Amino acid sequence: MRPIRALATTVAGFALMITSSLAGCSPGSPSSPAARATGTSADAADAAASAASAAGAAGAAGDTVAAATAASADPDAGLRAGAELRRVLPTPAELPPGFRVPPDGPQDSGTAFGAAPLHASPPGRPDCGQLEGGNAWVTALGQPPSFAQTEFTDSAGDQVLAEVDTYRHADARTVMAGYRAVLAACRSFAYAESGTPATVSLTLLPPPKLGDESLRALLRSPTFAGGVTVVAVRVGQHVLTVYDNSATRDLGAGAVGLATAMVHRVAAQQ
Numbered sequence: 001m002r003p004i005r006a007l008a009t010t011v012a013g014f015a016l017m018i019t020s021s022l023a024g025c026s027p028g029s030p031s032s033p034a035a036r037a038t039g040t041s042a043d044a045a046d047a048a049a050s051a052a053s054a055a056g057a058a059g060a061a062g063d064t065v066a067a068a069t070a071a072s073a074d075p076d077a078g079l080r081a082g083a084e085l086r087r088v089l090p091t092p093a094e095l096p097p098g099f100r101v102p103p104d105g106p107q108d109s110g111t112a113f114g115a116a117p118l119h120a121s122p123p124g125r126p127d128c129g130q131l132e133g134g135n136a137w138v139t140a141l142g143q144p145p146s147f148a149q150t151e152f153t154d155s156a157g158d159q160v161l162a163e164v165d166t167y168r169h170a171d172a173r174t175v176m177a178g179y180r181a182v183l184a185a186c187r188s189f190a191y192a193e194s195g196t197p198a199t200v201s202l203t204l205l206p207p208p209k210l211g212d213e214s215l216r217a218l219l220r221s222p223t224f225a226g227g228v229t230v231v232a233v234r235v236g237q238h239v240l241t242v243y244d245n246s247a248t249r250d251l252g253a254g255a256v257g258l259a260t261a262m263v264h265r266v267a268a269q270q
Contacts, residue, residue, distance in 0.1 A: 032206070075168045076145065078237065080269070082108030085148035088164045088240070089267045090258045098154040105151035105246070113145040118171050122178045128186035132193075132200055132219055132228060135161040138198045141178040144239075158226075161243040162258060164266070175235050176213055183217050183230075198223035208256045210263045211235040218251060227251040231259045235266045 086108050092099060122140045130137040135149065138253030146167035152160040167175060183202060191200045198221040209215040211233040222225040229244045231254025240262045 011023065017032065025095045030131070043077060049166070076113050079113060079145055079166050080238075081111045082146045082148050083111060084269075085146060085164045085166065086150075087269070088238075088262050089148055090152075090160075090162050090261060092152065094258060094261060095152050095160065096154075096254070097154075099152040099155070099158070099160065102151055102153060102181065106149070108148035109146045114143050114266050115145075116143045118142045118167075118174060119178075122181050122185075126185050127201075128180045128182075128189035128202075130183075131186055131202070131217075131230060132191045134159075135163055135241060137179075137182060137230075138163060138165065138239075138241050140182050141175055144175075157247040159243075159245040160255075160258070161241075162262065163241045165241075166237055166240045167239065172234050172237050172239050173213075175239050176215070176232065179215060179232050183215065189266075196223060205229075208233070208259065210260060211240070214259075216256070220251075229255045231255045233259050233263055235263055236270070238266050 007026075024059075065070050086106070089106075092101060119141045126137075126140055130140070138144075144167055147163060147165045149161065149163035151162075166172075183204060187202050189200055200219050200221045203218045203220075205216045205218055207216050208231065212235060214231070214233040216232075217230045218227055220229070224247075226245070226247040229242075229246070231242045231244075233240045240259055242255040242259045242262075244255035244258075246252045
């Protein structure tokens, strides 16, 4: 299908960092000669001093646990910034001859992490045209904290978009479930390009055996030549997507190969 330019994902925000300081005290337990000379009183003094020392140690241990808990609550722990995620993306050498990267193709979220929360579920009526028009469908549940994406085009009108997004905690699982809901809601939809209306049908294909979970769909219309293949793969907190709009080739079968290479690069970084 003839492509339109992809909607560029924009992520802006500041990192939410939780810092904590550990302050522990271990009170001393001095014992004077006079105290030792008093017999029972000395024993009581030693017992009291031991109890105080134990209490101080327990307090310090408690502070350590509290500090560790606070540190682990950092929502951005383990996330990779957009500039680092660029290394996961395909290169022109991995595309068939004739593909090039347009000047505004490579984009990423820089060094900051976006703070926008995910939606609990995709819209009841998702914008199915985003599936045909580019990779804007990857934000159906909201913006990812960080991302990197690139684009390839050739003279025949073919277009390939690749993106890697990273999410906090279990949000990547939520995103994959949301993608499945979007695809289920867009099995047939109306779409228009350059004033030409069309009905697009979406077929779910066997997903590639990649990452922790994956999905694949093919979009076609009798009005347009070729088709669009969409592949999404989750690897831990990362979700990789490949959009292959093929006007003259093999209906986007190369999308699986590009996704496979991206999965291997993510695994190599872990």
